[in-house]
Structure formats: structure tokens, C-alpha cells
Amino acid sequence: MKTPRFFLSAAVLFWGWQVNLLLISICIAILLESADIINSKFDLKPSDFNKFIDISTVLLAGTIVIALTIEAQEAIFILLKWIPPVFLPIIAAQSFSTRGKIDIQSFFLVTRKKKRRENYYSKAIDFSYIYSLFCILSAGTANSKDHLYYICIAIFFIWALWQVRSKQVSFFLWLFCIFVTIITGYAGHEGIRMASMKINQLVMEYYDNYYNLNPFKTFTAMGDIIDLKLSDKIIFRASFEDYTPKKTYLLHNASYNRFAVSNWFVTSKYEAIEPARDNTSWQINPSGKNTKKMTAYFRLIKNRAVLSLPSGVVSIAQMKTGSCKKNTMQSVRIEDGPSLIKSVVSYTDKLSFDAQPYDHDLLIPKKELTAITKIARELAIADQSDTEILKIVKDYFLNNFTYSLDLKGKGRDKTPLSNFLNNTKAGHCEFFATATVLLLRQADIPARYVTGYIAHEYSRIEDKLIIRQKDAHAWVKVFINGQWQNFDTTPPSFLITDSQQIKSSLIKDLLSFVGFKLSQLRHETGAKLMEKYGFWLTLPLGLILFFRLRNSNKIKRIRMPANTERHRNQKNNDLSFFAIENVLSKKGFPRREYETYFAWLKRIEHHFNNKQIKTALQTLLQLHNKRQFSKSGLSRNEQKILHSDIRDMIHNQLR
Amino acid sequence: MDELDHGWGYKIFKLLSDNIEKVIKGQKECIRYILAGFAGGGHILLEDNPGTGKTTLAKALAKSIDADFKRIQFTPDLLPSDILGVSIFDPSQRIFKLHKGPVFTNILLADEINRASPRTQSALLEAMAESQVSIDTKILNLENLFFVIATQNPVESRGTYPLPEAQMDRFAMQLQPGYVTREEEVAVLSEQRQKHPIKTIKPCVSLEDFLKLQHMVSQVFISKELQGYIVDIVNATREKPGVILGASPRASIALMKTASALALFDNLDFVTPDHIQEIAVSVIAHRLMLDPQSKFSGRSARIVVEDIIKSIQVPV
Numbered sequence: 001m002k003t004p005r006f007f008l009s010a011a012v013l014f015w016g017w018q019v020n021l022l023l024i025s026i027c028i029a030i031l032l033e034s035a036d037i038i039n040s041k042f043d044l045k046p047s048d049f050n051k052f053i054d055i056s057t058v059l060l061a062g063t064i065v066i067a068l069t070i071e072a073q074e075a076i077f078i079l080l081k082w083i084p085p086v087f088l089p090i091i092a093a094q095s096f097s098t099r100g101k102i103d104i105q106s107f108f109l110v111t112r113k114k115k116r117r118e119n120y121y122s123k124a125i126d127f128s129y130i131y132s133l134f135c136i137l138s139a140g141t142a143n144s145k146d147h148l149y150y151i152c153i154a155i156f157f158i159w160a161l162w163q164v165r166s167k168q169v170s171f172f173l174w175l176f177c178i179f180v181t182i183i184t185g186y187a188g189h190e191g192i193r194m195a196s197m198k199i200n201q202l203v204m205e206y207y208d209n210y211y212n213l214n215p216f217k218t219f220t221a222m223g224d225i226i227d228l229k230l231s232d233k234i235i236f237r238a239s240f241e242d243y244t245p246k247k248t249y250l251l252h253n254a255s256y257n258r259f260a261v262s263n264w265f266v267t268s269k270y271e272a273i274e275p276a277r278d279n280t281s282w283q284i285n286p287s288g289k290n291t292k293k294m295t296a297y298f299r300l301i302k303n304r305a306v307l308s309l310p311s312g313v314v315s316i317a318q319m320k321t322g323s324c325k326k327n328t329m330q331s332v333r334i335e336d337g338p339s340l341i342k343s344v345v346s347y348t349d350k351l352s353f354d355a356q357p358y359d360h361d362l363l364i365p366k367k368e369l370t371a372i373t374k375i376a377r378e379l380a381i382a383d384q385s386d387t388e389i390l391k392i393v394k395d396y397f398l399n400n401f402t403y404s405l406d407l408k409g410k411g412r413d414k415t416p417l418s419n420f421l422n423n424t425k426a427g428h429c430e431f432f433a434t435a436t437v438l439l440l441r442q443a444d445i446p447a448r449y450v451t452g453y454i455a456h457e458y459s460r461i462e463d464k465l466i467i468r469q470k471d472a473h474a475w476v477k478v479f480i481n482g483q484w485q486n487f488d489t490t491p492p493s494f495l496i497t498d499s500q501q502i503k504s505s506l507i508k509d510l511l512s513f514v515g516f517k518l519s520q521l522r523h524e525t526g527a528k529l530m531e532k533y534g535f536w537l538t539l540p541l542g543l544i545l546f547f548r549l550r551n552s553n554k555i556k557r558i559r560m561p562a563n564t565e566r567h568r569n570q571k572n573n574d575l576s577f578f579a580i581e582n583v584l585s586k587k588g589f590p591r592r593e594y595e596t597y598f599a600w601l602k603r604i605e606h607h608f609n610n611k612q613i614k615t616a617l618q619t620l621l622q623l624h625n626k627r628q629f630s631k632s633g634l635s636r637n638e639q640k641i642l643h644s645d646i647r648d649m650i651h652n653q654l655r
Numbered sequence: 656m657d658e659l660d661h662g663w664g665y666k667i668f669k670l671l672s673d674n675i676e677k678v679i680k681g682q683k684e685c686i687r688y689i690l691a692g693f694a695g696g697g698h699i700l701l702e703d704n705p706g707t708g709k710t711t712l713a714k715a716l717a718k719s720i721d722a723d724f725k726r727i728q729f730t731p732d733l734l735p736s737d738i739l740g741v742s743i744f745d746p747s748q749r750i751f752k753l754h755k756g757p758v759f760t761n762i763l764l765a766d767e768i769n770r771a772s773p774r775t776q777s778a779l780l781e782a783m784a785e786s787q788v789s790i791d792t793k794i795l796n797l798e799n800l801f802f803v804i805a806t807q808n809p810v811e812s813r814g815t816y817p818l819p820e821a822q823m824d825r826f827a828m829q830l831q832p833g834y835v836t837r838e839e840e841v842a843v844l845s846e847q848r849q850k851h852p853i854k855t856i857k858p859c860v861s862l863e864d865f866l867k868l869q870h871m872v873s874q875v876f877i878s879k880e881l882q883g884y885i886v887d888i889v890n891a892t893r894e895k896p897g898v899i900l901g902a903s904p905r906a907s908i909a910l911m912k913t914a915s916a917l918a919l920f921d922n923l924d925f926v927t928p929d930h931i932q933e934i935a936v937s938v939i940a941h942r943l944m945l946d947p948q949s950k951f952s953g954r955s956a957r958i959v960v961e962d963i964i965k966s967i968q969v970p971v
Contacts (some may be wrong), residue, residue: 087848577971597926628971630925631876 002100004163005130007156008091009033011132012084012151018139029273030087035095044097051105052093056368058545059086065541082171083138084131091131101126129160150189154182167588168607186191218358225430225451228472229405234512234575236298237307238455242520248456248495251296251308251467255329255448255477257360259368259434262416264449268327268355275324281317282324282333288314288348295344297516300337307332308453308467312348312484319343320523328355331449340519351477351484357446361479364438374433376442386480394489395438402426403494405501432490433474446479450486462513470502576646577624582618583650597621613653620645664871665922668694670859671719671922675872679708679713684862685832687920688937689716689804694865694872694919696805696914697827700768700818700941705808707832711826713764713804716852720845721858722761729771730945731814738805739788753790758782760860760865761798765805769815776818779803780825796965800866820944827909828934829941868919877926880970884928885910888935891963892942897949898959902942910938928969936960 009029035041046051063086067078086603092104098445101124105111129481136156140149158178165174240249255265263515273282291314298305306315309332316324322336330353334341364372376382379396404426417438420431440447454473455465468629475488509618581591581600589607591600605614634642668690673684687770689712692699701709710726717724727738728924740756757763782788783803787796805826807818823829835843846852859866885907893901914930921930940956949959 272707425924592965594933595971597971598929599932625923625927626925629876629878629881629927631924 001127004159005036006033007159011135011156014076014156015084015135018142018149020142020173021081023360024085028084029433031088032095035092038347041098042096044093044099046103047095049090049097049102050112052089053102053106055089055545056087058541059089063540077141079101080138081140083134087131087134091127094255095126095416099124116524132156140445143543149168150186154185156497167586169588225472225474226405226428229428229470229498230502231469232502232508233469234466234509235455235469236296236467237462237516238294238296238467239464240455243458244463245458248454249454249465250450250473250475250488251310251455252330252450253306253308253452254331255354255450257329257448258363259369259449260365261436264434265551266327266329266331267360268329268331269327270327270331270333273324273326280320281315282319283315284313284326284532285330286329288312288350288352291348293345293346295338295342297342297520299339299519300334300341303331303337305334306345306357307334309345310347310349312350312352314348316348317344318348330354334381336524339522340516342520342524343451347652354477354484357479361446361448362441362444364441364505367415368417368438371415371421372442373618375421376439380440381439381443384443386445389440389445390478390480390487395624397432397436397489398491403428403489403497405497429474429490429494432487433476436476436489438485440476442476447487448477448484450475450477454495459509459513461510462516466503466509470498481594537580576627576642577620579646579650580620581652582653587654610653615654616645616649658869661825661875661919661924662922664868667864667868671716672746674719674856674859675712675715678865679712680846681835682708682832685712685830687917688828688830688913688934690825691913691916691920691934693802694868695827695909695911696869696872697909698805698825700805700807700823700826700829701724701832702807702829703832703891706836707834708762708768709804710804712852713762714855716765716804717762717764718856719852719858720860720862721759722862722865723798724762725765726739726764726766727758727891728766729768729775731770731772731816733771733775733882735775736790736801738775738779739782739790742791751791753793753795755795758788759795759797761800761802763801763803765776765803767806767808769817769903773816773819775854776816779782780822783825787820795915797882800862802871820942826941827913830937830938835936872916874914874920875918875924875926877911877915881926881928881931882911884970885914885931886965887967888931888960888963889939890968891940891948892960895959895963897946897954900942900944902939906942907937910935912936928971932964932969935964 003210009032012025012029012032013022016022016028042048058450063079064075065081067075069640088464094100104123104125120176136153139152142149150390157601161178170179194475214489225595228397238249238251240247256267258267260352273284275282280573294310296308300310300412309330313330316332319334319341321334321341324332324334326332332350375396379392381392402425404424405428406426417434437447437449451472451474453471455467455471456467457466458464459466473490475486475490477484478487479485577597581597584604585591589600589604593601601617601621608614620642622640623634623645626638664714664873671745672683672686673689677682679686689699693716696706701712703709713726714724729744736756738756740754741760742751742753745752746751746770757849768776768779778788782797785802786801787794805842808815858902877937880940888904889904890907891906892898910931912925917930918924918926936957940960943956945954945956
């Protein structure tokens, strides 16, 4: 079945318009339309079609290679976007061929091998509708979220269906059905969209409650970090310009300022950061002096991540991601991007960009108040200067507490924290940090609870600092002398304890390293190479194509006789049964090619209400058959009767 | 051939058809096809379940034409001489005297042809093809009007020698009369309460008239276009995937002759494409050999032929 006139080029132009390749699409459209205008065609045999299909296959393979290497995440979209040019050779070959159809066998290598038989035309298909569908599908990759796309698609479908609508159904009924379909379709897709949003929201809520690793949650429970501490999985790698052996770095993920029921909360809103023109540089804060650089590689979890950053981040460069947001607590999170993300961070190492302290930074929950005031009184920190207080607190924890990864619960005390302070005097970083924050707040020093990672392990094979899950850490930000600064009261021996308790395995590390290198090759080195030399990868494909096409025979060019079908009908118009066939088929009763007139009339005769017409048609058919198939043909008299009866039938009875 | 002539042919058909229908109820179409095969000079293979009236049909036809009718019940121990005849020494005259077998007749009913051994089958099939038999050294011509109706029973397979597809080609068409409708079967019951209607049937057409009818069939005009259509259909069977052995040129000839006969029965002196489409399946299907895979997937030869007809543009 052939597409209506201009349908194909309209679909191509629609594609070009949607994906911003209008110029290419105009060229394609002109090419395809010219096939209808130019009279001469090519006599393509099935083997010739094979070659055109081969060209498209190679183009497709080439597009896949390029799409995968340039932008693995977007590969499918790039591929879809370029579908129409990829299949252009096939549709062009069909349009310019005398046959106008493609043998379905040609599309598959397996079926091509079979012995070719001449009588296979029944299996030939017209590629034009399929191609139009490709164009429309491809246009969808532009993903313009407005209603225009839907409207255009509806128009295309109406256009295509108009051609094949049953003429037995009245025009208005047809239009009504189409209209209903469009409305239902729209409502359906709108409904699905809303349902998906709702489900998404529900799932996220559920997720927030039960899944600790969600990077975007705005609270942290005491004990979250110890869960992380039990794994030695390498989660990111970083290198610092000022690294000297044994140096450690605190990499901040998020700060919290409200503590309640063993949970830390933050209420700061995230705001989006616009990328620089190259789409990979992000200005996080106004520029600062004496910046240092850190280069980090990490992976996204569920396509998102909270960045682990040193203090005072000014900007992040070379980071390919969809969106980047930060809050006033200097927590930065990103969404979308390749599976391995690189970031080059410039930072000042000063906490000068954090939000100024406010009342939340001094709150102490009532439940913890007794334990905290008791210790504050013991330490007599009320009248000291801020710096003195820090020193006292630090010494207090260092001398009286031990680091332990065993969770002790709340014991006989009201809360786990008071149990830690009063009884066990042993715990891990979360307890130290929380206790310190509250203790400092008791002395009227604003303090915040910080979670993040401590980078301390240098890997010689990788020449980078590797940060494992067990390096998750909590510490304190404290506001003194008009400045925020990091303050860590966890006994420094904790790193040693950690590495003794959670052994890392060399094999696992090596595997992780190999995986990392492969990802790096794919996302960093590969992308760069592809940009420069990617084109050459298509060379072998081109060679294959060349060899496949080399032995092609010369294709004959044939001048098409003016449309034969129309010719025949015109010649016989008004003279014979062909005219009646024309009239009836326009009314929605087309004859099938294999049907004789007799069988055809028999099939459709129940549609005629008038019995007279039935018998009249039968008589006419007998005359027609006599004229066509008998030896003598019609006598002059019979001829006259046939002509006048047919005229009468067409102009009066069949109206 | 003038106007009167083919009208006469139509009249003969009508007489025969009405006469047979007195005996066989509800098989109008089958009778039409059998007569078409008969008038077209071909032989017919009836394949149907026992008791559907195959033998009665053949008998009624023979009786209606005032022609000689013989019947052979095929069994595994039947010998060729049982069909063709045998020379026996006559001691009184001291010569061999030929005793002609049942094949020397006008209408021969070969009942359950697939029960005989291949040797016996081929004796008959050769007689059918050549219209002559050789006994000892003598070649004897068969009757001018020689028509075989063979029957085959599809349900039993034990002790049968199915006709090879190549032999099937000798039959102009294979028909499956099938069961009649409920009303028609009730009519059969009420008619046969006293005696079988076959006893009352009288000849209505003379042998000479029928031979004339056969001659008239060959005079029916078939246009070049339709001859091409016939060849297209038969050719397509040779190229259709899933068919190992297509139909022979003999099939084209049979199709043309039977279609011509149908045209005559329709009171026309020319063939229309409808006649060809009407009879094509019966004429072609039994000659095709399908590959095991097609058979396994449930395609029958009849369906294949129907598909072929649907794939070819008909001249109108």
C-alpha cells in the first residue's frame, strides 16, 4: 500500500523540524518527491535491493558505534534521531524502482539465501508507511513536552487513515470516530503521565522511609554511618594537588542542624545552579582566593549523587551531569549523567560560604538536656573563651572516651546518646559528633552536625586517594570568631580501629580498579578519542560495504509509460463494465484483484437494496463476458444495448 | 457452433442432471462436476466416507445414459487379468479365445481402488490414459465412451496401497461429495422406504447424444487470455513454496476441458473466468505433492490451490 501523495515528505519534514535537522530533511523530502515527478525509473532486482538494504545496515551499525562511543548514555536517542537518514537508501531505492515494492526476503540475510523464485511478488511490501512511522518515532526523540507533537501525530494518522477509510461508512461517522479516538488517546496518555507521577511520588516516600542509602534525604539517623562502615567497597577516588603522605581530608556531604529522636534534620532548600556554556562547569560559589584543586571520580546511585566535597568549594569543572543543585549548607547534589562522573573541584579550604548561624544551630532537644547540662557543668565551660571551650571538649572526649564500632543501644538511659555519655563512654563518630554539637550549643556556640567521608588511604597502584564506604564519617562544624570551621572530636585512632575491624581485600580492590579504568576509558579517554578519530571507526564498515557492492551489475534505467492503470480505465470509461467497477469501488466496494466480476457482485450484492439493480447488473455482466471472452464478441445491437445500459446504470441507478 | 447447438448441449446436461438428482439428493454441485469431467473426457476419483452414495451416483449416471456399466470391487488379490480380460484355450475350436474383462465397457466403477495391489492399479490406470489395452500380443481399443469413476476410502489405511501422486495425475479431478444437509437426508429416508429410486430410473440420453455432447465441449471457445490464466494457475503450483511436485500440463488440459464443459452447462459457448475458478481446486489439488513440513503445519493441497487462485490477477 502506497502512502498518499506528499505524506512521506511531510513526515520527513516533521522529523527535521522536531530534531532541528530541517536542512537535511528538506533535501530528503525533495529527493523522495522527485521520484514521483521524474518519469524514468530503475529496474531494480531483488539482489539490487539487497545492496541498498546492506548500505542501510552498515549506516545503522556505524551510527550505533558512534552513538555508543560519543555519548553512551544518550546512545539510544542519538540512534533514534538519525533513523530517517539511515534508512534513506532503502526508501529511495524503492521510490526510484520500477517495482515500487521490496521483497520481504531482502530484509533478512537468512531468507536471502533461499533459492529465488520468480513468483514471490505476493510477499513484497511497500516500505513507505514503515519509513513514515520511523520518521514520526524519530521526531519523538526531540521530546518537546508540549501538545504540538501530539497534534501533529494525530494529523499524520488522520492523513494516512483517510486514504484507507471504508467508503461504506459515512464521512461524519468516520470523523466522529477519529475525533473520539484522538480525545481518548490524549486523555489516556495524560492519565498515564499523572499516574506515573503519583506512583513515583508514592515510591519515593516509601523509599525515603526504608532505604538509608537515598542520597537526597534531608535527615540522617544515628547509626546510618555505622551501616556504611561495615563495607570496604571503594566508592570514589580523589587526587589532591597538595597531597603529602599521611595527610587526611574531610570531604563534606551534608550538614544538619536540628536533632530530634536520634535523627538529624536540615530544612534548607536546594536551588539549581546553571552550568557554564560548555555544560560541564558549574560555579558553586562566588570566586575565592588561593584555590586548590581536587579531582574526583565517582558513580551515580540511581542516577543521582550527593557530592563529597572539601570545604569552601568555588567551582566544579569537567563534570558531565544533567542538573546540579546546592543548598545553603553547601551540600551539592547532582542528577543524571554517565555512569562514571569526573569532577575537578576548586576549593578554598575555608568554610566561608556556609549559611550564617541562626537559632536552629543552638537548639538542644529536651530529652538530651539533662545529660548535656551535667557534663557541661562538670567541664565548667560556661565562662571560657570559645577557643578554650573547643580545647576542653576535645580533650574531654580524647581522655574519657574510646572509639568502638559496637552499638550499645540506649541501656537504662533515656536515649542512646545519654547512654553513650553516662555509661558506655564508647562509640563511633556519630556519637562523638552529636555529643560535641550539643555540648558546644550548651556553651552558646553555634554548631552543626556534618556527614561525609574522610580521605586518608593512598593507593599506590592507582596513585590516588581511595575512599571506601567504611570511610564514612561524622564530625562537627563550629562557628567561632565569626567563622565556621571543622571540628572533629572522634579519637584519631578510629582510622586504625576501622581498618583492623573491616579488612579490605586486595583482589576486590584490584577488580574495582579495573572496573574504574574501563569506565574511565569509556567515558573520558574514549569520548575524547571518538571526538577526534571516531569517524575512522566507520572505515571498516565502509570497506565491507564496498566489497558487498563491488560486484553489482549495471542497473537498467527505464522510462515509465504514463500510468497504465489510469490509461486502461480511461479508455474503457463509460463504455464497459470497468466503468461500473470504478463507480462501485469509489462507493466503497472495491473488487479484489483475483475476483471475477461475478464473484465480486455476489459478495457485495446484499448491499444493494434494489433488486432491479441486481438483475440488471447480472444481465450487463453476461453481455460484458460475451464481449470479453466469446469468439464472436457482441453484435452491433448488443453493443448498443450494453453501452446504453451501462450509461443508464452509472448515471441513474447507482446514484 | 450456432446458437441452437449450445442450447442443445445445455438441454442434454439438464436432462441428465435432473435424472440423476431423482436418485441422489442434495449433490447438485457434485453431479455438475462429475458430468463436466465426463463430458470433458476425463476420469474421476471420488474420495469420501463409506455410504455417502458414491456407487449409487455412478450407477445413476450409467443408467441415465443408456450405456454399458460395470463395476469392479478392488481387493488385494485382484489381478490385472481380472480387469483387462484373459485368453482361454478353446479345445473344441483349438484356438485361444479372448474373454474381455470388465474394462470393456462405457462406464466403469472402480470401487475402493486403493485396496488393489499397485500392479493391478496400474493396469487400470494405463487403460485410462491410453484408451486401449494389450492382452497377450493383441492391442485392443476400448469403447469410444470410456469413463472411470474410482472411489477411495479415506478412513481406512490398513491393507491399502495408496495411489502414488504421479498416478493421481491420471484422474481429471478428485471430488469429495460429502454429507448432505439434514432436510436432504430426511428426504432420502422417506424416498427409500419402499424401494430404491435407482430401480425406477430410465435412460434419458442416448450414447450417441452423449458422444455428441463430448464433441461439443471441445468446440466451446476459450480466449487466449483465459488460456493464459489457466497456465498461470498451474504454473504457480510448480513454484509455490511447500509444494514438492506441482501440477503437470495434463492438469492444464483437464482444467480447460472441464471449464469448457461447465460453460456449456451454463448455456454458453465460451468459457468465463468464473468457470475456471469454480473447478480449479478439484482439478489441481489432488495432483500436488506437499512437503512434509507443510503437511505437518496443516496446509492441505486444496488450501494451497485456493491461495494460488487468490494470488493471481484474474482477467475480467
